[in-house]
Amino acid sequence: MRVDRLLGWGISAITALGASAPAWAEEVYGQPRPWQLGLQPGVTSLKEGIGDFHNLLLIIITLITIFVLALLVYVMFKFSAKNNPVPSKTSHNTLVEVAWTVVPIMILVVIAVPSFKILYDQERIPEKVDLTIKATGYQWYWGYEYQDQKVAFESRLVEEKDLKPGELRLLTVDNPVVVPVNATIRVLTTASDVVHAWTVPAFGVKKDAYPGRINQLWFKAERIGTYYGQCSELCGTLHGYMPIMVKVVSPEDFAKWMDEAKKKFASEDAEEPKRLAAVRD
Incomplete structure (x- = not known):
């Protein structure tokens, strides 16, 4: 008892x-x-x-x-x-043997059903996509391209000495990704050198970025705010210094940001972001 x-x-x-x-x-x-x-x-x-x-x-x-x-x-x-x-000399028990075979199978079925549903939802890109962004991993920063808007920029870690009050150490970047709330976003991931991974825990997304290959993920953020992630593949000595920062804003604020971004990050060829900082490195 x-x-x-x-x-x-x-x-x-x-x-x-x-x-x-x-x-x-x-x-x-x-x-x-x-x-x-x-x-x-x-x-x-x-x-x-x-x-x-x-x-x-x-x-x-x-x-x-x-x-x-x-x-x-x-x-x-x-x-x-x-x-x-006096120990028992029983060598078989049919009921016990059936139980320890059937019960684990039932447990696995209970686990498998929601698992397959989650995997399906993650991999199935919705037919209607509001925004497509290409994320390219470099050693050690991210490059972003808004494919339809012809906007491309690099996103690099803000060093601790340059942080402003309220900004997070090792997570704040100079040029964050900005997306509208309640919009379906498709992210195409790739890399220019080694394997990286684009990961944002609050969105429930993680996708590897391979050189010479395009992977894709999607998310639909339902809350305005700033969300952080990091590269989740060991990509070199500065692996821990290429964070991901996504700002989810209202549609009106996104439109204003995009107008400014087209002036600041305008690119005739949206397939290749500016690499001036990489040249300096």
């Missing part, structure tokens, strides 16, 4: 912990915070699906761990030499 009670309390505590962890970070969107527990709050349907799947796996693995622990403790006491001086 005591074991049953402890088991119930343990499951309730772990389940509540997993469900409430994202809630503790609700006030901080798009960036990590000190002592954060759980995943970053999502601002896209993709990230919400990932968060729900994470919580489901947390509950399943917790139940499995507690069950195995309880079974081991039970076997240790029930079949110890003191309590069971």
